[in-house]
Amino acid sequence: MTATTPTGEPVDTAQVLATGELELIGQIRNASNATLVCDAVLGDHQVRCVYKPVRGEQPLWDFPDGTLAGREVASYLVSDALGWSVVPMTLLRDGPFGPGMVQRWIDTPEPADGLPTRLDLVDLCSPDLVPDGWKLILSAVDSRGEDVVLVHADDPRLQRMAVLDILINNADRKGGHVLEGLDGQVYGVDHGICLHTEDKLRTVLWGWAAESIPVHLLDDVEVLLEGLRSEDSPLRDRLAQLITPAEVAALIDRTAAIVETPVMPVADRSRPIPWPAF
Incomplete structure (x- = not known):
């Protein structure tokens, strides 16, 4: 991934994010933890970014180990290792x-x-406005007594995200955490409560429940598993600096389980969807 100078010259985005001076632009006030919008500036190079300082994290009783920031980075490393971006x-x-x-x-x-x-x-939309082929997740009644439904597109970019959420055990895949970029890619954000050892999957992306995972996605998961299990695994070493050894082991177990039984889970749990859903 590259950024550009005003004259169009490419520059490494990772270098700018890692070493550029963070110039504060504003704050996202509806976030539950301190979330700041900044520009990372390195010479003539500039990359817009989100900065979440550890000191601004709200403690969570069920995620007592490490930091939310560490879990966000660990989730990125898994996504990057899969090649899914x-x-x-x-x-x-x-x-x-x-x-x-x-x-x-x-x-x-x-x-x-x-x-x-x-x-x-x-x-969310009225039941009569659901596009053909979209996935219905739940039906409800809004504050005005009108029928509404939670839906998502039958989009391979979303399905890839849904598989990633199983791997990282995402406890908070809200609709607002799904972003369709100007570049045509679909991104997931806010991964601070992922990678727990216990099953905590809560997501709005249940549309493929009980369906087989596509072969091309499964191939990438198998490569991830090989990398995690290799005797000298750089990925496993990096993850061990961000989450606990038990959580790394649980990630490997979840990845192996998908390879062995490549079927999307079903929402047979007490809290299948995060609240609020957006």
């Missing part, structure tokens, strides 16, 4: 409010004035 480039570094996670900002399309509003890839 689901999680935007994410790393740990020092910043103006201490160590924290820095993640490349994803630009999304702005609504076009005068054009009909289209559904997001994950959305």
